[in-house]
Each structure stands twice: as structure tokens, then as C-alpha cells.
Amino acid sequence: MNSNHGIHLETRLISALAKVFADGELSSPVFSKASALRNETFSFQVAYRAAERIRNMRVSVESDLQEAVTLHRVGLAPSEYPVRDHHDGYVLRSTPGLYPDPLYPLSWQEEVPALGGQWHAIWVTVRLTEQSAAGLHPIRTVFKSSEGEVLSEETFHLEVLPPLLPKQTLFHTEWFHADCIAEYYRVGIFSEKHWELIGEFIETAVKNGVNLLLTPLFTPPLDTQVGGERPTVQLVDVTLTEDGYAFGFNRLKRWVELGRSKGIEYFEFSHLFTQWGAKHAPKIIGWQEGEARRLFGWETDASGPEYKGFLARFLPELVSFIKQNGLEKLVFFHVSDEPHLPHLEAYASAAGILDEHLKGFPRIDALSDIAFYEKGVVPTPVPALDRIEPFVERNVTGLWTYYCNSQFVDVSNRFFAHASARNRIIGYQLYKYDIKGFLHWGFNFWYSQYSKKLIDPFRVTDCGLAFPSGDAFVVYPGPEGPIESLRLVVFHDALQDIRALQLLERYIGREQVLALIEEELDTPLTFKVYPREDEWLLATREKVNRRILSYESELSNP
Structure with a gap:
């Protein structure tokens, strides 16, 4: 004192x-x-x-x-x-x-x-x-x-x-909600001010380890009440002509160029079927004789001839755009978010429609029933962290994971009420299980549940008593742009831990790195069993740093 x-x-x-x-x-x-x-x-x-x-x-x-x-x-x-x-x-x-x-x-x-x-x-x-x-x-x-x-x-x-962290290899997306930015700041969607703000929020995401950007080809059918809709944030222009549909990609091109200029490396195109079942089409607005009207939405049967015909025209042109802009190895597609076992047939049907036109492009979805993978309808499943064990046991290639408000027992998460150690431990877990990607739904979701109304995230942090505080967003809308949360920064520390472990692996091999991590633990590290003390995380990272330094010194002074 x-x-x-x-x-x-x-x-x-x-x-x-x-x-x-x-x-x-x-x-x-x-x-x-x-x-x-x-x-x-x-x-x-x-x-x-x-x-x-x-x-x-x-x-x-x-x-x-x-x-x-x-x-x-x-x-x-x-x-x-x-x-x-x-x-x-x-x-x-x-x-x-x-x-x-x-x-x-x-x-x-x-x-x-x-x-x-x-x-x-x-x-x-x-x-x-x-x-x-x-x-x-x-x-x-x-x-x-x-x-x-x-x-x-x-x-x-x-x-x-002196050593340098290697480049991040983990795919990391925090779903980016462009409509929330426009509504909170009261700017027109895709106005120049909106584009400026989008750039600032992307920059903050990249600074904290986000390298994959949710890209709204059409208004993302996420967290929307059945029959309701979110503000239109559609990057692809659709026009009805005498010959059918015509598409414009100027806004999509600007989005991609902006993302790349801020450091984004990969783009995930928004889901082409509705959440929780893949039964309907997302909201798609088209122009006809100078007027905008809704072409598809909740009233659209996902497997009906109208939407299948639309996708048959749209997807080949999107593939051409991808190739023209050198994005062939940088994009991911989604079918539907969080389908459950009763939705397997509908999901498989929707996935089949996409596969007709998107062969060779990676497709990922958050889903936690192993049956979707076993049936071959999802090549890269993204199971929830508390339901990942069956996928690990099956040695799923290129496995991803995610968590949200439902993962609140035993596993890592980042609610307000959680210790930051519970947030950061995931770095060691993702490394041990060789997880290739991490997905979270809430970079800046500033709506109440089901997107019914805008909330003030400085006052309402739980989506209107829907989800525990800390689930829906990791950035706040400051008067001059994004304000980081300590949860976002601590998660980035976890990503840096992974990179340090990967660097050490170059010198001593993966088995020796895992032995170093677990040498003082009573039981092996898993997604549900892990040390809970700040001191373990801090001491282990110091141990990793020292080991890296010793091996780099040996190489420099043979």
C-alpha cells in the first residue's frame, strides 16, 4: 500500500x-x-x-x-x-x-x-x-x-x-452478425458507414485469432423464430428475368476483399437451409421489374422443385465467382445448423442437393449425433464439446468442435461466471485431440433469443434471460467501434498456447509434448477432466517456453 x-x-x-x-x-x-x-x-x-x-x-x-x-x-x-x-x-x-x-x-x-x-x-x-x-x-x-x-x-x-510462435493452423470462427452492427449503430445496411464498422469488427476478430468469417450470401437462417425474420443482409443480388435468375456478386466481392485486407484467410458461406431441421430455405430477396420481393423463406419447402431449381442456377455461378477470385481452397459451405437425429432424412436430402453442385468444396455443420457422420451425410462434423467422445473414438478425420449455452457441465466454456482458467484450458485440450477447427455462434449477437428485438449489450448480457451471460457475444459496440471482452482475449491466449505447443512439437515430437503437459497430472487430460488452477496454466506455459528456448538455443549453438 x-x-x-x-x-x-x-x-x-x-x-x-x-x-x-x-x-x-x-x-x-x-x-x-x-x-x-x-x-x-x-x-x-x-x-x-x-x-x-x-x-x-x-x-x-x-x-x-x-x-x-x-x-x-x-x-x-x-x-x-x-x-x-x-x-x-x-x-x-x-x-x-x-x-x-x-x-x-x-x-x-x-x-x-x-x-x-x-x-x-x-x-x-x-x-x-x-x-x-x-x-x-x-x-x-x-x-x-x-x-x-x-x-x-x-x-x-x-x-x-527469441523464438517466434508459428502461424495459427486451427480454423477459428466466431459467427459474425452484420445485421446487429447495422441495427445497433443505426446505419443503413451496407451503407458506407456500415462497411466501415464491419471492417473494424473484423479487424478486432482477426487480432484475437479469428481466421474464418461467416459470410451472408443470403440472410443467415440462424437464431430466428419460425415464421420470423432478421434484417436482410444479403451479399448476392438476385434478379428475376425472362430467362430465370440473374446474379450479381459485387457486394460479395467487396466483403471478401475487405475480409482479406483485415487478415481473414477463409470464408464460410452462410447456411443454405434453415436451422434445426433443414426444412426450409433462408430468406432470399430478389428484384423483379424494379421492385424487391421475397422469393424464398419459411414458406419454402427445402426439397421442393422451386428452391432446387434456384440452387441449380445459383450454385454453378457461385462456383465461377469462387474460381475467378482464387477462393477454391479458402471457402466452406453449410447445410443447416444443429440438426438432431429426427432431422437426419431432411438434412441428408438438403446435403444431396448441395453436393450435386459443390463437389470438392469442404462442408461443415454443428451437429452432435454420430449417425450423421456414419451415414456419410456430413463430411466434417462439428460436435459440441460435451458430445465429442464418439467422434474421437471413431477417429474422425479433421474433427472440429464447438460449445454454446448448453455446454455447462464439466467442459470448457466462457460464461461471465466461469473462471478464466476454464476458458483458457481449451487450448491444451484442442492440441491433445488434434482438433482442426473451433466454431462459436456468438461474436456479436446483440439480439434477444430468436432475434426478436435488439438489446443493449452493456445492460442485457443474457439475450433477455435466455442464455447465461457470456454466451452470445465477446465484443461490445463501443461509441467508436468494437470493445473487446476479457473472455475474447483469454480465449486468444488459448490459441497462442496451441501454437507454442506446435512449435515445441517440431523439436521433441508430439508424444513428448503430451508427456510434458500431463507429467504432473493425476489423470490424463480430457475434455471433461483437467486442472482447474490458474497456476497450472501459467506454470505449464512457462515450462513449454523454456523447453522451446533450450532446443532453439541448441540449434543456434551446435
Whole structure:
């Protein structure tokens, strides 16, 4: 605790895995030193508590890495519905209240208040690059009064190691909802302002390890009440002519070019049949004699001749667009989201329609019944994390996984109420089981359940008491663009863990990497059995870093 003219401010260095609650005690141990590879993004926190209210305080950083450092204030978000009933007990809290989550950008000139008796935190991000200097770098975080007097300071020692993280190989998509952006910011869909905002949100996604972008050929038939509809975000122009259908791909081309310019590598085309059964067509708007009208939707039989005829005209032209733009190996297709066993016949019929025109293109879908794979109707299944075992046992090639609000017992997830360790552990699990892709439905879903109405995600974090807080989005709509959540950043740490493990595998082989991960565990790591302590994650990653460094040093000095 530092004291200056009667002002008492207590500060403590803690890891990025800690969650600091304003109304609780700070139990996290001091975390003051760590290592990172030379092109890694590394975060830690400085928790602070004032004995009495400090109206105006400034926080700054002094370091030779200063240009790589950004500060955020860890904000609090309300949750009325933090966890589902009958949860597994592995939660920080189960009561409604305020939870640490949004990371508000903080300039070094901005004033920060401290409230008496409440713990809060500053999030410190160090975005290293290939040009970052190796070595030990002190990072001094200084809290000053409005008069410039030092109230408290903490120094973190980050050792930057010479090795570089390899490129991310995991396919990672967080479903991107362009309509939510337009509605929240009150801009016209695909207006210039909308395109600008889309670019900013894509950039934030890419910065946090998203490399696969949900692309709305037509308005995605996701999370929509039967008979209802979401705002039209259709990238493909459809015109009815005397000869049938004509298609325009200018907006789709702009979308692809924008995504690529922001770092997106792959594109997944939105589902061509409705969710939970593949029984209908998505909403498709077409132009006829200068007027827009709905051509297909809930009233459309998915297997009827009208929609089959439409797809027979559309898909070959889409394939031509793909080839003209060099996307042959960069696109994925979807049939329908989350079909269940009673939908197998309808799903198979819909998949067959697509396969007539899309041979050679990968097709993925979130579904958890092994029968879909055994029947050969889905080449790349994406089972939920708590139902993945049968797919693992069958040695499914190129297996993906996902989780959402239903995965709340035993497995990893990222609800507000979950410890950040439960979020980050998935990196080690995905590596062990050689999972090729991870899918999540909520990058920025700011609607109530079934997309009935827009919500304010700063006030409603559970889709209107539908899903536990933290399920539907990992970014907030700030006044000047996206605001990250600590959950998004911690998940990115998990992706970086995978890359570090893959680098070590180059030197010692996969079996030895797995042995290193599990050498201090009582039972082997699985998706449902895993260490739950922050310390294990932090110590294991340090161990991996040191082993990488030792092997790279041997290669450099034979």
C-alpha cells in the first residue's frame, strides 16, 4: 500500500486469468514475472483499491516496450442470468450482479476514479512483434493523482524470448452478425458507414485469432423464430428475368476483399437451409421489374422443385465467382445448423442437393449425433464439446468442435461466471485431440433469443434471460467501434498456447509434448477432466517456453 498526503491506494500485480470483482476480496496471488515469445500478445493486470474515493487518477506505463503496450480499464457488466440451473459447481459465482468483462480502452491522459473499498483492475496488453527485442523488460505501471504525485506503482518483468510462435493452423470462427452492427449503430445496411464498422469488427476478430468469417450470401437462417425474420443482409443480388435468375456478386466481392485486407484467410458461406431441421430455405430477396420481393423463406419447402431449381442456377455461378477470385481452397459451405437425429432424412436430402453442385468444396455443420457422420451425410462434423467422445473414438478425420449455452457441465466454456482458467484450458485440450477447427455462434449477437428485438449489450448480457451471460457475444459496440471482452482475449491466449505447443512439437515430437503437459497430472487430460488452477496454466506455459528456448538455443549453438 502506498500513501501520499493521506491518499491510500493498494495495488497488486495479478495474471490475466484473475477476475476482479468490485464487491469481493482479492484472492489472486501476486504475478510479477513471465515470459512470452517474440511475436506473442501478452496480458497481465494491475488490481487497485483505494481506502477512500479518489476522484481523478491517471495510469501510465514506463518501459522500453512502451510502444507495444496498451491499457484498458476492466469494466463491469450486469448479469441477471449468470449460470444455468444444475450447473457443475465450477463457477466463480452463481448470483446475479456485476461481473468483470468489457475492456475499455484507456489513454494515458485519461482520468480514472477509484472508489473506496472496491477492487478494480487495469488490463495491460503487450503486443509483441517479430521486431521486439529479446531480453528482460521491466514494465512499470504508475498511478498518479491529478496533481501528478505518484500514488502507487508496480513493475512487471516480461522476458521476451527469441523464438517466434508459428502461424495459427486451427480454423477459428466466431459467427459474425452484420445485421446487429447495422441495427445497433443505426446505419443503413451496407451503407458506407456500415462497411466501415464491419471492417473494424473484423479487424478486432482477426487480432484475437479469428481466421474464418461467416459470410451472408443470403440472410443467415440462424437464431430466428419460425415464421420470423432478421434484417436482410444479403451479399448476392438476385434478379428475376425472362430467362430465370440473374446474379450479381459485387457486394460479395467487396466483403471478401475487405475480409482479406483485415487478415481473414477463409470464408464460410452462410447456411443454405434453415436451422434445426433443414426444412426450409433462408430468406432470399430478389428484384423483379424494379421492385424487391421475397422469393424464398419459411414458406419454402427445402426439397421442393422451386428452391432446387434456384440452387441449380445459383450454385454453378457461385462456383465461377469462387474460381475467378482464387477462393477454391479458402471457402466452406453449410447445410443447416444443429440438426438432431429426427432431422437426419431432411438434412441428408438438403446435403444431396448441395453436393450435386459443390463437389470438392469442404462442408461443415454443428451437429452432435454420430449417425450423421456414419451415414456419410456430413463430411466434417462439428460436435459440441460435451458430445465429442464418439467422434474421437471413431477417429474422425479433421474433427472440429464447438460449445454454446448448453455446454455447462464439466467442459470448457466462457460464461461471465466461469473462471478464466476454464476458458483458457481449451487450448491444451484442442492440441491433445488434434482438433482442426473451433466454431462459436456468438461474436456479436446483440439480439434477444430468436432475434426478436435488439438489446443493449452493456445492460442485457443474457439475450433477455435466455442464455447465461457470456454466451452470445465477446465484443461490445463501443461509441467508436468494437470493445473487446476479457473472455475474447483469454480465449486468444488459448490459441497462442496451441501454437507454442506446435512449435515445441517440431523439436521433441508430439508424444513428448503430451508427456510434458500431463507429467504432473493425476489423470490424463480430457475434455471433461483437467486442472482447474490458474497456476497450472501459467506454470505449464512457462515450462513449454523454456523447453522451446533450450532446443532453439541448441540449434543456434551446435
